[in-house]
Amino acid sequence: MKFFTFYIILYLESFTLFLSIIPYFLTNDKFSD
Secondary structure: OHHHHHHHHHHHHHHHHHHHHHHHHHHHHHHHO
């Protein structure tokens, strides 16, 4: 059970990181255009 909760936390962390990275790439794309 502990491993399961750890996995969920890791997944959420990577998901939030993914969400924060997307706009960064989008703005970079706009600037490079």
